[in-house]
Amino acid sequence: MYLTKQFRCVTVTRRNMLNFIWDTWRWMFPPSPLPPGPRGLPVVGALPYLGSDVTGTLETWAREYGPVFSANFGSRPVVFLNGFDVIKEALVTRRSEFSGRPYLYSIHRVFKGKGIHSVDYGPCWRHQRQFTEKLMYEENLESIIQRESRHLSDRIQTFGGRPFDPAKLMNVAAANIMCSVLFGERYDFDNEDIQRLLSLISDALKLANGAFNFIWIARFFPSARRFDALADEILKTVEKIVKPQLDSYDPTKTRHFLDAYMHKIHQSPHSDTFNTDQLMSVVLDVILAGSQNATTMMKWCLLYLATHQDVQTTVYSELQQVLENNPLSYNLRPQLPYTEATVLEVIRRNTGRFPLGASHATTCDVTFRGYVIPKSTYVSVNLNSVFMDEKLWPEPMKFRPQRFLAESGEVKEPEYFMPFGLGDRSCMGEGIARRELFTFVASLVNAFHWKFPEEKPGPNLQEKVYAPPQFEVCAVPRRQ
Template sequence: MDLQTVLVLVLLFLAVFLLVYRRGRRLNLPPGPRGLPVVGNLLSLLPSKLLSNMAAWRQQYGDVYSVRFMNRVIVVLCGHKAIHDALVKQPEIFSDRPSMLSRTLRRDPGLVMAPYGERWAERRRFALSALRQFGMGRRSAEGRILEETTALCAAIRSLDGAPADISHFLGNAVSNIICSMSFGNRFQYDDEEFKRLSHAFSYLVGGRNRIVGMLLQFVLPLLRKLPMTSNWRSHGIQMSDYIIEFIMKRVEEHKASFDRSDIRDIIDVYLSEDAGSGVNEEALGTVIRDLFIAGSETTATTLKWGLLYTSLNPDVQTKVQEEIDREFPSGEVPPWSERGRLPYTEATIMEIQRIRAIVPLNLFHGTSADTTLYGYDIPAGSYIIPSLWSAMMDPEVTPEPEKFRPERFLDEEGKVVKPEWFLPFSAGRRRCLGEQLAKMELFLFYTSLLQQFTFKLPDGAPTPPMDGALGTVLSPAQYDICAIPRHTS
């Protein structure tokens, strides 16, 4: 690229920046930190400092403020009330996705990244119908999960209490639930293709360097040429393509063995009926990909955080185990329908979801029309961050938010309460469609693990850093843990 071209690009960028800046001055945009010329608040938005910086900005500017990321103005919603007033009270406007999100991976946008509209609605209806048909929230799904808890506990028991990183066991177990619902079968944990599939999912949702690269290249497409963003995009596309090709291979296998009288899984649901114009064969691949990312990585990461906090709070662990033993002395896994008998256990799971929200800043929302919120102008096409972290870590509603206290979710009679600020699955029309499945998975996996094992960090091991790595999800640092069998049978 010659010097003249570089100068033209720089001048073009400055012109766009000044145009956006002047337009912002004319509008009554939410207040926010000034930032630097051209780059805006870029240096303050690096993942390692992002959550703490956003909390400080909320204290200074209020529950609705704006930040500048290069040439983009991003509106941040803090606290459960601001999130509710936007996503729930104005769903037609705040349920869109910024178009650049769906372009980053080149293919059909799938479901999660699809722009708001009738095609998105058709895909969501199809996904919900298929999940419900294969047991989401029903006994049939419970059977699949219980089968997987047996395999998971057997794999952990084989370690004989030795220190180990069991995160891959957790990821495999949860992924197998979606595999069973999507493809009609589960995989052995040592299956090589299953390992590659799990690695691809982990790459797409984790890592600070990848999230920075994605943000840079989608807010300023010219930066796609930079090595960091180019490498992220290239490898991200490869991982996404591998997942979709894996799924489409299963679709072809299903076509050869399809029997309309024996609907085995989500692929067969698609083959058996007209899924609507919003779900063609390519969309089926990306929708199932999204179900994997939304329904497996998030739950597995919650369990990773859960076992870490459980090991660091032995008093909580003891109370959970005593409650399970008291209510189910025979050793049977507590069934989903009987969860009401385990209020402290359920409150502990909720506290895990609260203290480390898996998608703390949600996914970017977008506005489909001009609107106002709390007296500020929010133009059409704005990028919106509904900060779930701010809602569930707000000291005004959760005193001492960094303390692990399941009692937050119990009333004076010891019954579970669900406050309006508890938003682990977001809110509004983009609320997680696999919420019921995730709740069932978390309950059955967590109770099974605590029923069969006592978890602790290895003797002399330092406490892992608890801030986590902010990618698409907030992941804990790698840690080893000892799972001590409670029963010898």
């Protein structure tokens, strides 16, 4: 026992030594004429230079080195793509070369190379995505989203206009849409299992971009250990939620996505592509991507509506006129252009806040804009560089829904409005997210007047924060 321990210790120390030599070597002799960028330090690379305003630092580097630059994160080069033309060229024109996903310790710890989002470009990713996407959009999304939006309004009504923190309610509502699509189930807002899963996911996401993805030694730090523990708990909780659905599987029935996936597994029982591990990862992928992004945007929507009372009044008067004779539906969008423009402007203003943007990887050695980028290099798509580009969006920091309205009054979406990404890896849930945000905003503004409590004014929205701050809001019912 003692000897085994000692042997393990020697192996770990030797591996660490080799890692250190490799990191220093890569720092001294970068692998190819990569795009220019800050040189950084041995072992940690440019990470210490990012500072607390990461988006600001990336902007400065793009100005200094150009729209395609690189920086070492740890010993690992990351290539940053900035500006719409560069991003479109990479993700659309050169899609097959830029549609990989980088290996990240945190993501791999949870998904183990399975699911959709983190799977590298290739047949396995394609099969999972095509199968899932087709079935998701066959579900009756309109009625699922309408039903959830009614449950949400009913719950908010119970606060009777008193201050409350909407974060958890929004999160469960968004997750319920995903669970309804996947296995026909919605959960009560107080359900412990779903609350636990969502809080574990949110805690894990706060750590997921940690230095331990880039610096091997940081994997021994407490934050990495905490991430590992969260990852294990997330997997256990998803299993607990999905198990009753799997136990009630009947091969003669197709009740929902999960049944259809199980049929597929039974058709080819030894398939690497369709098996229960893949299924669990797809379910987690959809719940995670679907609930987290949509919740974040809904929180921003409420923050902007409560801050910009003039915008809220205009949205409400448009809704009043149209909904007087029609029940709310996504098909009413052409009659509700200001409402839709408001949602689009919230998305534009806040999409780029997350500094590392969409993570891609090169699928082969690539020559791009005069630089050589080796296979499997981490490529970070800087969405902030598009949404804060003054040439595309005059006064980009200002919240102005009119940007999305043509002179005729109709909604106009320019090509460079790309919050769901571009190319083969663009968001699989875009259609769901657009429906959900529009329906939630329209129904919540139609039912309630949103304002901050007098004793707790709202946060400053101009501040450079990566995620919506915690806040309380009053939803005063418009009708008794």
